[in-house]
Amino acid sequence: DIQMTQSPSSLSASVGDRVTITCRTSQNIRNYLNWYQQKPGKAPQLLIYAASTLQSEVPPRFSGNGSGTDFALTISSLQPEDFATYCCQQSYSRPYTFGQGTKLEIK
Amino acid sequence: QITLTESGPTLLKPTQTLTLTCSVSGFSLNTSGLGVGWIRQPPGKALEWLALIYWDDDERYSPSLKNRLSITKDTSRNQVVLTLTNMDPLDTAIYYCARRKSSGIYYNWFDPWGQGTLVTVSS
Numbered sequence: 358d359i360q361m362t363q364s365p366s367s368l369s370a371s372v373g374d375r376v377t378i379t380c381r382t383s384q385n386i387r388n389y390l391n392w393y394q395q396k397p398g399k400a401p402q403l404l405i406y407a408a409s410t411l412q413s414e415v416p417p418r419f420s421g422n423g424s425g426t427d428f429a430l431t432i433s434s435l436q437p438e439d440f441a442t443y444c445c446q447q448s449y450s451r452p453y454t455f456g457q458g459t460k461l462e463i464k
Numbered sequence: 465q466i467t468l469t470e471s472g473p474t475l476l477k478p479t480q481t482l483t484l485t486c487s488v489s490g491f492s493l494n495t496s497g498l499g500v501g502w503i504r505q506p507p508g509k510a511l512e513w514l515a516l517i518y519w520d521d522d523e524r525y526s527p528s529l530k531n532r533l534s535i536t537k538d539t540s541r542n543q544v545v546l547t548l549t550n551m552d553p554l555d556t557a558i559y560y561c562a563r564r565k566s567s568g569i570y571y572n573w574f575d576p577w578g579q580g581t582l583v584t585v586s587s
Contacts, residue, residue: 358527387570389570389571391573391574393574399579400560400562400576400577400578400579400580401511401560401562401574401577402575402576402577403573403574403575403576406571406573406575407567407571412575444510444511446511446573446574448570448571448572448573449570451513451516451524451526452513452526452527452528453501453513454513455503455510455511455512455513456510457509457510458510
């Protein structure tokens with residue numbers, strides 16, 4: 358199985374801050390990497406697929422980059438609704454695996 | 465609007481069998497390239513992919529649970545059913561179903577997801 362390691366596991370930030378969350382995979386997955394946002398009690402929502410393609414209706418303050426084994430999700434200017442948990446998922450090979458999540462909290 | 469809704473028991477005893485239904489609307493289970501997957505999330509833990517069924521009835525399972533899992537679909541009822549046998553307290557989790565969409569062979573993602581259903585296993 359491909360192991361997914363996210364960092365940090367939690368992050369405190371303020372509205373307007375720029376934040377970056379990283380995801381490292383245990384083997385080369387090219388750019389077959391997705392990012393999801395999950396709010397408490399809600400289902401995960403797709404933000405980015407193929408490492409850098411923004412899902413429709415996702416605000417452009419979200420961006421993703423990376424390839425191979427190292428990936429990043431960046432939020433350019435945090436908004437109140439962005440405080441949530443973010444996780445990555447590889448789609449390169451089954452079993453599909455997810456990162457453990459990064460909880461983004463208000464400072 | 466595409467929606468997926470999970471339903472099934474909320475409490476099971478160890479060794480019992482879990483049967484969950486995912487009712488979908490807004491798309492057809494026969495649409496080429498689409499699939500429906502099941503993913504679970506134990507309390508405080510990471511998401512774990514369980515199973516996937518494609519438009520052509522091809523089934524895929526997590527190797528770690530393959531011997532206990534079964535996934536089927538009923539296109540006429542717009543439902544996908546997941547069965548997990550021999551439940552254990554470690555199977556306590558929120559179980560989600562999600563549409564699997566793809567672009568090419570490797571680009572695929574889960575979107576949207578159902579709201580999830582909490583299944584607790586306890587004696």
